[in-house]
Amino acid sequence: MNGVSVRAKLTALYGGLFLLVGMVLMAINYILVNDKLPEPASFVATAARTIDVTAVPTQEVSPTIIAGKPEAVAFAVDSLADFKSTTLSTLLTQSIIALVITAVLAVLLGWVVASRVLRPLHSITATARKLGAENMERRINHDGPQDELKELADTFDGMLDRLAVSFDSQKRFVANASHELRTPLAVQRTLVEVAMADPDVKPEVRKLGEQLLYTNERSERMIEGLLVLARSDRGLVSRSPVRLDEIASAVVRSSAAMAEEAGVTIESRVRPRMVSGDPILLERLVTNLVHNAITYNQRGGWVHVDVGNDPALVVRNSGPMVPLDAVPALFEPFRRLSGERTDSRNAGLGLSIVRSVAQAHGGTAAAEPGRRGGLIVTVRLGH
Template sequence: MRLSIRTRLTALYGGLFLLAGLALLVINYLLVNSSLPEAAGFVATRPVVDLTQSAGSAVQISPALPARPAPSDTITAVSVVSDYRSTTLSTLLVGSAIALLVAAALAVFFGWIMASRTLRPLHTITSTARKLEAGRLDRRINLDGPGDELKELADTFDGMLDRLGEAFDSQKRFVANASHELRTPLAVQRTLIEVSLADPQAGPELRKLGEHLLLTNERSERMIEGLLVLARSDRGLASRSPVRLDQVVTSVVEATAGQAAEAGVTVETRLPARTVAGDPVLLERLVTNLVVNAITYNTRGGWVHVEVGGDPALTVRNSGPVVPAEAAAGLFEPFRRLDAERTGDARNAGLGLSIVASVARAHDGEAHARPGTRGGLVVSVRLPPHG
């Protein structure tokens, strides 16, 4: 069992105090023991007073001519002094032990409090680190207090977050700008290919090549569009508005009805009213990616079930090939596909589920995937409610 640093510090404080108390008790006991006289020596160095008492007469004291004590009187005096010495040392030992135990308990209690106060900045640093994500590096510790080692650690951590935030923002701006700049040449290429295919003198080989180039061009456009959406969602939401998630799903299902019919897939829905706070364009893209992914990677005659609920807010199930459990979570990574057959697939750019996860995080939610009981995939998205 692992002990927390707080517990270990408390045990260390209490243990050190107990050792110091034991050492003090031993020293005190030795000092008192050496200061108390030995019984035999004490009696031998004291004159014995002869107490003679007659009826009606006063006690006669003769200090100048002390009487020689009787042997029985000497033994009695030695016994009394010895008992007094033993009782004094025993009382001192018992009292000191009780006081030491009480003080040790208080030391453990105050050590626990002091350890908590000492470790409080570390808890703040840990809590801040847990809340950090690639798209949310705006949190800082801003630790107040004296300029000690913990303050230096917190300031160093804040400086590291500043540098990371600048690096991530620069990377996102580069992705967005590069994707935007690439859209124009791709659009020009598509136009030139379509013009070439429209030429009546184009031969079969040219047409075949043109169709292949069109498919490649379309895939590149989808990838760039996905990168733009991904960069936008990674930057977070500037504002939020109420969005009827059930209405968004209804419009997406209607828009993808032709694709589902062409693939031979039946789409079923269960859509109670559900309002979330977020960006309607990004949420529509999230639902579209999930429904299109469920239709695309399915089997003819299969099904897709889309359900809106409370928690999770959205669940999309589909039939299809068996998905290994260890591979389900990796599908949210960019350009990650399930097997080699999807690597060269021009139907998608490999960013669909990555955009889903990014949009969910931008809305303070999360997305999870798990294999279906009879194949296919189950993707659930948690979104905070509006208000």
């Protein structure tokens, strides 16, 4: 944590106020005691005037006798002055020691009190850190008196309720819209294919039909990606044991023709890895990574697929250099790099789906540029 924490500031404030009040009380106590102790000279003079000679039967003592002995008066005054000075000095020393001890105790108690006071704020902070679009069910549910912190926690919970409703509505809209768009796209593709099947079709019309089929195919891939993204963002309805190593091996085998056409060598090293999750979503995760690694590569390049315990999956590929500051944007929907890595056939949902599926399985997906180009994508999954 950078800077001074709020708890330390509150503790310093409590300790400082206690020390200030203690110093004021010590000063007041010193003044009162000093005022109650008599002045030595006036006390001796008063004693000399009121001394009772009958209290000393063996010797006659009178004010006149005492007043007539200035050395005795001086001795008495000095003794009383030393007594007063010693008393005040002892009072001051012991008060300072007691103030220091109680100040230390006040700081310790202030730390404990500040921790208890700030506990609801720590709960709010922890909840906010764990909160995500795919995990909106977390709440603070602060139990305590109806004070400002209780009001803050309840307000935060209310805000999360509204956000959860908004996110759920958005996900349902994307899923429903994507599903509804699949049918007209399929109809359009069929109509274009039927029209192009006519042997008398003109060359310019055939060229236009090919372009329409290309655009239609890209739109269908984008719609399919949106459906998968919406499904994974809503979390897993059910889980089952899935062999990630078998899925990865199957994807590598099915991608061999694509890799050969692109002039890319694909290799895999898989070890047994069991995951609790959705086999369809996990297959899409591996497929997106492998296809991206092949697509954004160069002829004569390579793709390595590793499956293990932790991380669960690592896909490396050769290819153009990827700027480090551009890597985080690759996981955002519809975001692609400009230049050589931009491919108009793809909508930019590949890594977004990878991250969403990984998070739905209690894991993470991260990427970093390769030393000699390409990308290294690391996926960690819950057991």
